[in-house]
Amino acid sequence: MSLLEIKNACLKLDNKNILNGVSLSINSGEVHAIMGPNGSGKSTLSYMLAGRDGYELEEGEILLDGISLSEMEADERARSGLFLAFQYPVELPGVGGMSFLREAVNSRRKFLGEEELDHLAFVKEARKEASKMHVKDEMLKRAVNVGFSGGEKKRFEILQMAMLKPTVSILDETDSGLDVDALKIVSDGVNAQRNNDNAIVVITHYQRLLDYIIPDFVHILSDGVIIKSGGPELALEVEKNGYSGLINAA
């Protein structure tokens, strides 16, 4: 059974068709890349999966580990194991990084029937994971994403992913705004979490990220439908010929 199953997803925003029947089946242990030009519906797809208000499906169905997400709010989806790394992580002035992480992790643990971590155990765990992502203690004391550089924001997203141990992670343009060094740190963080029990969906414009996070499958999204799927070589084709060639051929 697929870990994430998207069946004929159709969605309108302001009466405009954005997703026009996206279907995708993702098995555990797999990494899928979704590529597409601006306005192809990539970010809409990620918001729809995460359950953002206003991004409800007109038609189709999403199954996470066999369970339909359509009746679930965003927070339930997250507790069930879905994670979205934001393209633009949101600043939360006044919300300390450590207490934010703890709130998130304990929500997930409660759902899984695990005991909530006490303060000390949590801080220890958070520091361990943070050091892997080159996130300094001082950053965890600050308000979430406030005054963080582009790279820090993305590293903090992947740190959350590491702490929450989701079954399916969607990384929405995680490479945007990153320099080469930061890209490597973030990619290493993602790769460290690849295992046979989870799946990762990488959404990106560019092939560059896929040099670091090597996908099993690449899909091209255009005008709200997947027009072509293939292996990593498809990303190289995009890099060489651009999206227009593929779109015209489709």
Add this chain to the structure above:
Amino acid sequence: MQHSIKDDYINSIKNYTNQFEDTNFRRIACNDFKSWPSPREETWRLSRLGSLSRKKIKPINPNLKKNNNNTSTLIGSTIIHFIDGAYREDLSSKLPSGVNLSVLSDSEGLKYLQKIKKSNLSDHPSTNVSLSCTPSIMKLTVSKDTKVKDFIQIIYEGGEDNQSVHPVLYLELEKNSSLYLIERFNHLTSLAMPLQLIELRNKASLNSIKIFNDNEKTYNLSANCVYLSKESYLNSFSLIKGGIFTRSETHAYLNGCNAKLNLNGVYISCNKQHHDLTTAIYHDVPDCTSKQIVRGVLGGKSTGVFQGKVRVAQDAQRTDGQQMSRAILLSDTASANAKPELEIYADDVICAHGATVGELDDDQLFYLNSRGVPMDKAREILIKAFLEDMINQSVDNSLHDFVFKEAELALSSIITKEIF
């Protein structure tokens, strides 16, 4: 002519003032009180006193045997008690060295009155009524070069139904002195009219926290007049959470170069409470800075008002004046008004103001939801953060927890009602 309740109050003030010997300043103030401000007056348009003026109120005769309530106090602070508007030496702690508390004489009272009358608070009802009816004007002085280490805490309590209380304070920080002052208004009365004159001499520094937590029936019309001299610093933070109607009005005059003023405040309003922070900052000389951040959280049928005026005189070049207000409405029946006003006559200044009234931010809520945090918890986190962020910016580190706990008490009842 029909006999009105307004006349009743004026007559009761007149009768009341007759008992005092120091009559000069009282007589002038009493004659200047003509009536309650009308909603036609611009600064009272959003905070109407109609229901107060219909109440039968008379000034209280302080009961000097009344005990204080057990308000939790800060450890290590010097306590000063005012009950029924009267200073109570028997209940107050010994003052640290360099700090003195005294009663103003009639002639000093006249000077006090003149200083307030020079300001735009001259017609404020608390100026005239409280100067007529206060048991005495108390002066707290911090002498030259004294840096008071411990906090001084003033607790205002007492009052009765249908009576008004009138604590009047004169706070003078002499040259190069500093003080941390925490004031808590815990009246149980129909009307409280605290009046304060604050003078900061050259290089004096005052950190002031005011917590308005009067009884749910209380009207509190607090009036504060502040004069800042050269290189002096006032960091003021007000937390308004109590009373049925609380208006804190402050007029600050930056009279000496390089004076610095922070005039921040938070109101947390629920049920039918009306909370109002009204300020006026007058930049009269060059190179002064004023910053103002005001935040409100409102639930129920409450209303919030922020009126902030910054006036920069022609000579006040290189003024830096910033003002920002933001209110969050948690119910459809709550409302907030913000009226920022800039009056600038100098050309080389940096002045900015902004005001927003709205709901919690959708992006922030979604971000928390997407991490598994349920909507009600996410809203609670964001509301607390909204105030904590502001308190952290406004209050000295050592007092963060104390002030935030005070805010949290009021917040939790709104959150329970509006969210859970």
